[in-house]
Amino acid sequence: MPRVPRVDVGGQVYHVINRANSRQTIFKTPEDYRHFERLLTTAVEEKDMRLLAYVLMPNHWHLVLYPRNDGDLGRFMQWLTLTHTQQYRARTETIGYGQLYQGRYKSFLVDTNQYLLTAIKYVERNPVRAKLAGTCEAWQWGSVYRRLRGTPKERQLLAALPVDLPHHYRAWVNTPEKSEELKEVRLAVAKGKPFGTMRFMERMVEHFGLEMTTKGRGRPKKGT
Numbered sequence: 001m002p003r004v005p006r007v008d009v010g011g012q013v014y015h016v017i018n019r020a021n022s023r024q025t026i027f028k029t030p031e032d033y034r035h036f037e038r039l040l041t042t043a044v045e046e047k048d049m050r051l052l053a054y055v056l057m058p059n060h061w062h063l064v065l066y067p068r069n070d071g072d073l074g075r076f077m078q079w080l081t082l083t084h085t086q087q088y089r090a091r092t093e094t095i096g097y098g099q100l101y102q103g104r105y106k107s108f109l110v111d112t113n114q115y116l117l118t119a120i121k122y123v124e125r126n127p128v129r130a131k132l133a134g135t136c137e138a139w140q141w142g143s144v145y146r147r148l149r150g151t152p153k154e155r156q157l158l159a160a161l162p163v164d165l166p167h168h169y170r171a172w173v174n175t176p177e178k179s180e181e182l183k184e185v186r187l188a189v190a191k192g193k194p195f196g197t198m199r200f201m202e203r204m205v206e207h208f209g210l211e212m213t214t215k216g217r218g219r220p221k222k223g224t
Contacts, residue, residue, distance in 0.1 A: 004192040006107075007208045010069040013052065013112055013162070015119050017189060018081060018105040019060040026088065026100060027058050033141040035091065036061070039084050041157055047076040050159035053120040055127065055142035062123040064110070066159060077105050108188045108213075109204050111196025112162040119195060120161075122185040124173050136173045144173055 007014075020026045027033050033056055040063075044051050050066035067073045085100040110119045120143075127139035136144040146154050148170060166172040177185075188195040193213035194204035205211055 004213055005209050006074070007109060007204075007210070008067075008071055008073045009208075010067050010072055013064065013066050013110040013116055013119075014073060014107045015110050015123070015188070015195065016063040016065055016073075016077065016105055016107045017060060019102045021099050021102045023059050025058045027056055027141070030140075032088075035087070036084060037141070039080060039087070043076055043080045043083075044157060047072065047079065049076045051143075051157060052116075052159055052161055053123050053143040055123050055139070055144075057126055057130065057132075062126065064116075064120055064123055066162070073107070081105065106189065106192060108192045109194040109196075109208075111194075111200040113196070114163075115196045115200075116161070116163050117165070118177070118181050119185060120165075121173055121177060122182070125177065128174070137170065 027036065036056060040051070040054070043049065048068060049072060050068070051063065052066055053062075053064040055062050065073060065076070067076065081101060088100055089095045089097065110116050124136050124142060124144045127133040127142065128136055133139040136142070137148040139145060143158055146158060185195065187193060191213045192210070194201045194210065196204075201214070205214055
């Protein structure tokens, strides 16, 4: 099956996900999570990347990134995944055990409007949907914890959003998504389809040659 073309241009928002190979658990202890967060912080600072939201799960992670320049996304992701793999293998004394991640990361473009909020909510609610935490802020390894419980220094990891978060953010993020919203985001994750209004999707598909991502069921709601 042909691969979805890799889009790597600045000024666009991307939902990025990577999973462990064979669904193995890569975050087993608090130190495993802290180690990845330290690398994430270094990558954000050294690669000048805007991180809008993230969550670390036992066998995968989600990032919402807003690169400034063309090629920034690829350079950021290459450094992060390669460095994490090398240091993880060294820390756990598993050098030579094969690849840590299942392959190249997946990403899809996200519209910078209400659809971005839907994508962020999807990312940040992962631990609650997986029944790993009772509330989003109770899961330490993600952007909700940093926004609501983190120190000023910890909150600096997160960049300003191009759209305002809801005023009652805690209540909003802890309110379950509508089934249709979940279905649309999951389809974008599975196919790499641009996530946004019909106009946004059609513009991105045409400009970046993403026609194969729109085949089959599921289309964004119409909008402007």
